Amino acid sequence: MDGWVLGLESTAHTLSFGAVRSDGSTLPAAIDAIRPREGGIHPREAADHHRDVAQSLLSNLLERHGLSMSDLAGVAYSQGPGMGPCLQVGAGIARALSAAHDVPLIGVNHCVAHIEIGRWECDCDDPVLLYVSGGNTQVITRLAGKYRVLGETLDIGIGNMLDKFARKFGHPFPGGPVIEQHASAYIEANPNASLKGLELPYAVRGMDMAFSGLMTAAVAMVHRGVPFDAVCWSLQEHAFAACVEVAERAMAHAGKHELLLGGGVACNQRLRNMCDTMAVEREGTSHAPPRMYCIDNGTMIAQLGWLELNAGRTTPYHASAVDPGLRTDATPIVW
Numbered sequence: 443m444d445g446w447v448l449g450l451e452s453t454a455h456t457l458s459f460g461a462v463r464s465d466g467s468t469l470p471a472a473i474d475a476i477r478p479r480e481g482g483i484h485p486r487e488a489a490d491h492h493r494d495v496a497q498s499l500l501s502n503l504l505e506r507h508g509l510s511m512s513d514l515a516g517v518a519y520s521q522g523p524g525m526g527p528c529l530q531v532g533a534g535i536a537r538a539l540s541a542a543h544d545v546p547l548i549g550v551n552h553c554v555a556h557i558e559i560g561r562w563e564c565d566c567d568d569p570v571l572l573y574v575s576g577g578n579t580q581v582i583t584r585l586a587g588k589y590r591v592l593g594e595t596l597d598i599g600i601g602n603m604l605d606k607f608a609r610k611f612g613h614p615f616p617g618g619p620v621i622e623q624h625a626s627a628y629i630e631a632n633p634n635a636s637l638k639g640l641e642l643p644y645a646v647r648g649m650d651m652a653f654s655g656l657m658t659a660a661v662a663m664v665h666r667g668v669p670f671d672a673v674c675w676s677l678q679e680h681a682f683a684a685c686v687e688v689a690e691r692a693m694a695h696a697g698k699h700e701l702l703l704g705g706g707v708a709c710n711q712r713l714r715n716m717c718d719t720m721a722v723e724r725e726g727t728s729h730a731p732p733r734m735y736c737i738d739n740g741t742m743i744a745q746l747g748w749l750e751l752n753a754g755r756t757t758p759y760h761a762s763a764v765d766p767g768l769r770t771d772a773t774p775i776v777w
């Protein structure tokens with residue numbers, strides 16, 4: 443294939459344009475996320491944000507990497523899952539660019555893109571993915587031609603749980619990094635800390651997880667007077683242990699030896715360390731892509747688009763509608 447592939451990410455709070463060159467090399471994305479002054483993300487407001495910043499973000503990407511629209515080979519966009527109004531803005535821009543430059547349109551699965559960018563960047567072959575983001579918490583692996591979800595959250599995503607907990611105590615979105623700082627401060631000051639007296643509910647439900655009870659109990663713990671740093675540490679230990687436990691069981695059941703992290707919460711160093719420990723104990727390996735490819739980014743969309751385009755799969759205009767509820771296992775692996 444000649445030319446480069448553009449990727450457009452717009453599933454939730456982030457609008458991002460990324461690119462992949464014809465040989466598959468990935469280029470860092472231009473990213474802009476809405477930061478609500480208070481409260482959570484309103485889909486309409488996020489969609490308006492995306493529309494407002496789209497043109498300048500795209501110019502930014504082209505300038506930064508010296509790309510020209512005349513060399514474009516295809517336009518990939520997130521078809522789902524995500525917030526309807528946000529997805530529609532991205533799909534609208536992608537359709538317009540594809541028509542204007544007469545190149546194929548490729549609608550891709552956002553969750554699968556998190557997996558493929560990780561496989562590509564970390565050079566792993568057949569991993570179990572621990573996909574931990576704001577809206578999603580899933581343990582996924584490839585079985586019989588599709589990525590199958592072996593375990594997932596039954597209520598909210600782990601990132602949403604961290605964000606909500608942080609917001610209750612005045613820290614705006616994204617709360618995950620703030621909690622990580624407080625937890626690190628606690629463990630540095632108390633290197634022999636134990637969870638005794640800081641117990642929170644067990645979040646594992648069979649192969650699934652549930653996080654809202656954990657959050658409620660952590661909020662109550664702060665209200666009882668336990669220091670905020672200590673609660674942040676305990677919350678991370680409990681929530682991450684649940685994810686690692688399910689991921690370990692998935693590796694054992696599916697007979698896989700590689701663990702791959704993806705999603706915004708995979709930026710967390712403590713989670714990365716816990717995954718390393720587990721993988722080493724199983725005589726396997728744990729991998730995490732660079733942080734810029736853990737969070738939502740256009741490059742992962744371009745990369746999956748590039749794979750699909752090379753395999754001959756494109757999205758005709760009549761099939762380009764967005765699907766807010768698109769499942770990870772709905773996408774056949776054609777590449």
Ligand code: ATP
Binds near residue numbers: 574604619708711
């Ligand atoms: P998806 O659409 O896949 O659900 P998302 O819209 O939630 O993704 P991401 O960019 O993948 O977006 O993830 C954002 C989440 O990652 C937020 O909940 C944020 O708090 C969390 N996060 C980011 N950095 C860290 C960190 N260092 N520790 C813990 N959580 C983090």
Ligand code: FE2
Binds near residue numbers: 556575705706738
């Ligand atoms: Fe995501």
